[in-house]
Amino acid sequence: MFIGNYFYYELPESLPQLTTTSFYFVAFVFLTFVLCRILKCAIRPYAILACSLFFLYSYGTKHIIAVVAVAALSFIAGLVLNKYKKWYVLALSLLPFVGLLVYFKYFNYESLGLVFPLGLSFYSFKVISYLVDIYKDEIEVEHNPIYYLDYVMFFPVITAGPIHRYENFRKEIREYKEFDYKDAKGGGFQMVLGVYEKVVFCDFVASVVSRCLNNVELTGVNVLIGIVLYSFQIYLDFDAISNISIGCSRLLGFNIEKNFNSPYLARTLKEFWSRWHISLSTWLKDYIYIPLGGNRKGKIRRYINLFITFVVSGLWHGNTVNFLYWGIAHALIQVVEDMIMSFFKDKVKNKIATAVISVIGVVINFAIVTLLWLIFKYENMAEVSAVLTRLSASGSFDLEAIGMTVNELRWLIVVISVTVILDVLRNNFDMIETFNSTFFVIRWLVYILMIVSFMIFGVYGGSFDASDFIYRWF
Amino acid sequence: MHQTLFTDGSKMKRSIRYILEISLKLVLVALITLTSYEVLNRVFYNNEVSHGDDFKSLPEDSIDVIVLGSSHAQYSFVPSFFYEETGLNSYVLGTSCQPYQVSYEMLKEALKTQQPQMVIMEVFTALPLRSSCEGDFCYIMAEYQMTGKEKINVIKMLPEEKKNQYLNDFFTYHNDWKTKESFEPLNKEENEISTGFGYIFQHARAKLPDNWWHASQYGYDIDIEIEEDDLESLNAIYDLCQKNNIELLLYKTPVDSFTREDQSMMHKMWEWADEHSVKYIDFFAESKKLSFYMGIHSDAFHAYINGASMITRRISDEVNTYEIESYDSEILKENYETEERTYTYYALQYETYPITYLKRLENTSGIVIVSYQASGSQLYKTLYNGILSLGVDSNSFINGSNYCAVIDAGKVVSEGKNTVEVSNADYDVSVTENGITINGEEHLRKTNLLIIYYNKDTNEIVEKQIDQYANMDYGREFYDWDNDLDF
Incomplete structure (x- = not known):
């Protein structure tokens, strides 16, 4: 009798925040997992990107704008830096991200009607490491914007880390190893x-x-x-x-x-x-x-x-x-x-x-x-x-x-x-x-x-x- | 080669196999979770609030008449009296402050197992006064008495933060582990004293004041409409009855229609009934004809047993004009005859008539423990006199002051303002500000009036009654307390 009640549980009228301890998040991860398993390797990065966008959307579109802007800017900066490996190019590349971090940490952004971008501290450190590694020739620059967006916006780690590096991610997003049960x-x-x-x-x-x-x-x-x-x-x-x-x-x-x-x-x-x-x-x-x-x-x-x-x-x-x-x-x-x-x-x-x-x-x-x-x-x-x-x-x-x-x-x-x-x-x-x-x-x-x-x-x-x-x- | 979005054949098969395996395990985990919930909820957190009177346990198609409404219905309609007068089986699906929307869902729920021939609906909750209704008892009933979509519809009426609680009361009660002393099966309320009398306004006057305004005399001059939700539900109940060939009858109890707004609203109800060719009995208007007096037949909210008898028998007369053939359920007949399981009867007999209770205690040979916490106002005079008749001296027990006493066979053996203690070979009783202990067993001491009857020979509490509203000032808005009716 009681068990029947669960099947009448209605979905909320608006999209709930996919907080990591919620039932909705668990269901969302399971659906993403199924999607990743049945789609072809070449399609998977697009699916992961869509899922990451959906995850951020549940917190509000402002968070998407912030992360997409950071990703786009750092992607271009990476390409430029790869071509001109000079210290001042690096400094110029890093400036917007450090500035953004400092602004949101130390200035009154609320007076401009802004909200603190979800995961900013984590993904700005990710893009900084990406740019510095390109400058130091430790990694190859990414030419595929989808793969790069996947790295910056990867939803499992965007809210609270860990701050993973691009080197490993680059291999895994491309090769996408066989499913290991x-x-x-x-x-x-x-x-x-x-x-x-x-x-x-x-x-x-x-x-x-x-x-x-x-x-x-x-x-x-x-x-x-x-x-x-x-x-x-x-x-x-x-x-x-x-x-x-x-x-x-x-x-x-x-x-x-x-x-x-x-x-x-x-x-x-x-x-x-x-x-x-x-x-x-x-x-x-x-x-x-x-x-x-x-x-x-x-x-x-x-x-x-x-x-x-x-x-x-x-x-x-x-x-x-x-x-x-x-x-x-x-x-x-x-x-x-x-x-x-x-x-x-x-x-x-x-x-x-x-x-x-x-x-x-x-x-x-x-x-x-x-x-x-x-x-x-x-x-x-x-x-x-x-x-x-x-x-x-x-x-x-x-x-x-x-x-x-x-x-x-x-x-x-x-x-x-x-x-x-x-x-x-x-x-x-x-x-x-x-x-x-x-x-x-x-x-x-x-x-x-x-x-x-x-x-x-x-x-x-x-x-x-x-x-x-x-x-x-x- | 044909291109697809999906991964290739053998990989796909393997992936699907794994996904199915994981899905099955997730289903297994979900089943374990739900089973654990059921076991934990029944063993540790079983709340017996309404299990005793489970509508769903009735035989299918055994109820002739279903009564919907608020506590006013519960306290005014007695199925056993109704059976005596009509030979019909009835059941009251009424809860405290039950809105029309809930009545509608309750009726739908009832129709899953019953095919009643008549619905009698008590209409109090259309009154503007219902905004003063507190608590959400009908939703607790929904937890146990309702299933499926009907239950969800009732729960949807709750504020957001309460919805989960009623969908799954474990959400609230699982924290009880913090205070549990043992993990034995335990009724949540076991050590609490039941709320006994319910709403008691014994001061209700016997006759209306000179300046009393009544719609029948002065007309319905307030422009008021039945609330949209209520009207919608009322129409839905009507449609449902029409569809299922069920007769509908409305009634309003003779209490609690004191303001012009109330009277005008009840007039609107009469208009609605007239438009739909539905019989409507306004007991408030009929109270003089029936010689129904507040204070004798009801308190300010609810009918007493004698008042309920009058109301039920009047409704029975009306129902007898319809041609209804009884399902003639033997089980129910037995219930009515033995007066067992008729919650309403017990509620009326023992809970709503404190004077009867006090009178029964007058000549007892047992121990009576009286605890009264004044909270700044006086006890109703009738209750005060009733307590004095137990053997208490009026010099010791001053109305409006805290008082507690242990009375043994009509003699006060110990009394005090806030605490008493009696210890002898037969029993140990102590009353403190927090609780009452009888032979080591602790009971919560709630505010206002509490009377416990303890049998020292069998060492058991025979009855315990509490009136949390004993000195509530609510009724003063409507009554002149100086003209108190003295029994």
Whole structure:
């Protein structure tokens, strides 16, 4: 009787936004997948472009205009740059995109009736890398505008990355490898995993974070719990959308490198940045840090380069002064860390001591990253300072004051434990591939467990208050 | 070579095979999801709001007369009385503030399994007053009583944010896990005290004030039209009845038509009925003829059991002028005779007549727990006197002040403003601001008047009644409370 109700569910009167955790997005991806499978290789790029346009259209035509303009301009700039490989041609080519990014990040575009173009931060970095790579002769220029539009507008990654490079995409859009069932299955599962991570884990943790940090009467341990959980929230949030993007791309036949590699298991901040938002870190390394001289020009220059790179990273994340402080703090701590590591280098040789130091490193690094996320979360230092004041005041753990029930606490412990265990396992082997090759009974039991826990613990429905992805509008 | 848009033969076959395989798996996942929903919803979140009176459980083609309308229909039409007078089986498809549109969908739903020969429709919700209707009980009914397109049409009337909730109540209730103490099968309302009396305006006066305006005396001078949606639904109900050869009869209960707008609207209804050759009984206009008095036969909204008897028997007289042959369902006949499963009867008998309830408690040998939270205004005098008759001293219980007491066999053993506690060999009872605990079992203490009757010999709560509207000021807009009717 009840099941019948679903079949009467009506389509909305206007096109709904294809948000990545919505049923409509899942249906849209499945249709795109079917389209890609049945169409000839030569037709597929057109189909993918049409799907990307449709995806953007669901957010509004203004977003299409912005991305098409950027793609068209950078396509022409690529052709010109390919012909005249001069530094000033490159500078001239990059100027509109850097300018656009700076304008929308730092100026009041709303007064002109504009909206922030969806995914601008991500696709402008993509076109910059494309132009610089042409200038450096590292890639061939693209002559086919459809293929290039596909690259810039590729819908699985346009909203929140990862920032993939043109080199791999160029091959895949042309050759379009044979359908690999295992790959598609892995991609599909990774996508579902991302949705699960967001709706069941992340949004629940987010609700606890807001209860701990927004209530100004809470102090001490209660605030500490909120701060630590914010670290988990931002990780789960960004990892979720990366899983959805990468999984969706794999389903459509495009391999995109992983964006996270158990970042909270890093022993140093430097290592953290090789595991966190990998596509952005490598982009900053390849297009800012190394062109500035990297670590080839002595220690002082290296530190300055590091500083500049992280300032850019901070500015890329947002226009508040706190993002700048956050970038600077990351750079300064890495400088100090580098000095300490140089001092201890090759001095500890005992395996047990190394392991102990590694564990201590992980804990200290997590504490540093967590404290720095606090700067990232708030708009100004006064708000950060207020939270730190509350943190330093005495206050014992008070479930009732936080507004949590015992059941919520139990579930929170499960969520954090599962996140940590999966991260440790993920650090050692490819979880998705391993899972997909296990006995089907176990796999289906996990599916059922996921479905049931999604239904019970997911943040959706009448009390739906799920936050948007933190990185979507960066 | 012939060029196509699609991939070549063998590749295509392989692709289609994989797509089919993936599609089948997706269907399997969808089925697991829906089954899990069903299991979870029934085991953990089963809301019994209307399961007890499931229309769909009736035998096919067993109902002769279907009654549509709002709570006014629920409280004024008693199927067992109707059966006594006419020998016909009837069923009230009425819910609180049920709009005409919902009545239309309910009728369509009913026609899926029943072929009634007559539809009796109570017309209150056309009144402008219905804007004061709160809650969406009829949509909760839709969740359980309706299926298919009819259900969707009802849900479509809801605000956007509520639609999902009623299409799938798991969307709302799945968050109950946060407060559940165990994952045992549990009725959501188990530990709550039922809302008992419903709307009680015991202060309703017995006679109209001198300055009372009535349309029959002064004419229908307000230019008012039946709302477009209502008119459309009314016409649709009429057409549906015509198409299915069903007689239609309209009626308005004798309460709640106090303003010129109300009277003019009811006159419009009469005009509509006249145009369509449909019989319309306006009990408000007939109230004097029937000697129907508010305060004796009804509160400000709903008829009491004695008032419902008058209304149902008057409608029965009218129905007897039609030639309707009963389906003669044995099951229903048994129900009427034993008065079981007739929700309306129970509602009227036990919920809408607090004075009867209080009088029954007067001579009881059990424990009566009284909890009254004044919320700034006085309790209706009739209710106040009824409580005094349980053995409470008027010096201790001052009308308009909070009061709670434990009464054992007619004697107050403990009383206070907000809290009381009694502990002896037979029972432990405590009343606090948040709840009432009887031998360790906690009950929510809702605002206003709550009376619990507890049998200490069998250690069970025999009855518990709450009147959340005991001191609501709503009726003051219409009545002069000083002329209170004293029982």
